[in-house]
């Protein structure tokens with residue numbers, strides 16, 4: 001199922017008829033997110049702001065879910081069909097909608113938790129319009145009390161507002177099988193996740209994304225850089241136009257996604273790596289900085305991939321791929337201490 005802009009417009013808590021007004025509101029939200037951080041919660045305070053958030057941010061956030069989901073193992077994906085899905089800081093229902101579009105055959109319950117009543121009102125209108133089953137959806141300012149069912153605890157652009165200590169309390173209370181973060185690609189988000197992941201490992205969670213082989217150390221932990229993914233996506237025409245009008249690039253979106261699971265241990269027989277960043281390519285090869293963790297290669301490596309090993313159409317795809325892919329590989333040659341030539 002795909003995002004349908006008309007359905008979104010029809011379900012706004014307060015329709016915004018003039019494009020100029022929509023642009024002004026989106027610019028105001030953008031400003032509150034980036035410059036005036038003390039006003040960060042102001043996008044939830046009135047109906048028009050919530051409608052503008054939904055029109056622009058929900059629409060451009062939803063595709064990020066598919067990008068990360070596609071990189072999980074089949075066994076892990078299967079759990080998403082059955083486990084209840086708690087979207088903490090759901091806003092207008094962004095990632096319940098993303099989950100619903102991705103997994104229409106879902107058999108569990110959805111819980112959207114948000115401190116803003118207006119956001120919950122918006123989530124309810126939008127999700128019913130999209131056909132989410134009324135009996136399986138609960139929207140509230142509190143997480144569910146029933147602890148007997150297996151669940152996924154999801155945070156989409158909300159851990160940075162909720163903070164690590166509240167996260168730890170919520171996790172302890174709910175004891176989910178899966179914890180999934182999909183946060184902005186900033187250093188602040190990276191530090192928040194590093195802060196909570198120690199405890200996740202102590203509680204028997206395994207990292208399924210992004211760390212290769214379920215790595216429990218982080219090679220980027222003490223550096224000035226931070227590990228993140230960069231998702232490249234072309235939206236529908238109307239959203240593309242809106243991006244230009246509000247001067248916000250939502251085609252190249254830095255994000256930090258992490259997925260931890262207790263139910264499935266991480267084992268990998270194949271050599272697995274995680275692309276940390278794309279480096280400048282040469283005439284003959286692509287170059288990536290990658291994170292590796294296996295008996296032979298462990299740490300941050302520079303790898304090169306010969307272009308001659310790719311077909312014309314593969315080369316085209318390689319130029320556009322998002323940063324942050326997990327991949328299996330073979331080593332063709334060790335070129336230096338932390339430098340390899342590989343093939344995929």
Ligand SMILES: C[S@@+](CC[C@H](N)C(=O)[O-])C[C@H]1O[C@@H](n2cnc3c(N)ncnc32)[C@H](O)[C@@H]1O
Pocket residue numbers: 044057058061088089090091092093094095113114115116119141155156157158161162
């Ligand atoms: C940036 S929005 C993200 C909305 C949605 N997840 C998305 O990515 O489009 C953050 C949401 O977290 C909610 N929030 C912030 N602090 C919260 C708290 N302590 N409890 C519940 N929700 C909270 C806000 O009301 C807001 O709707």
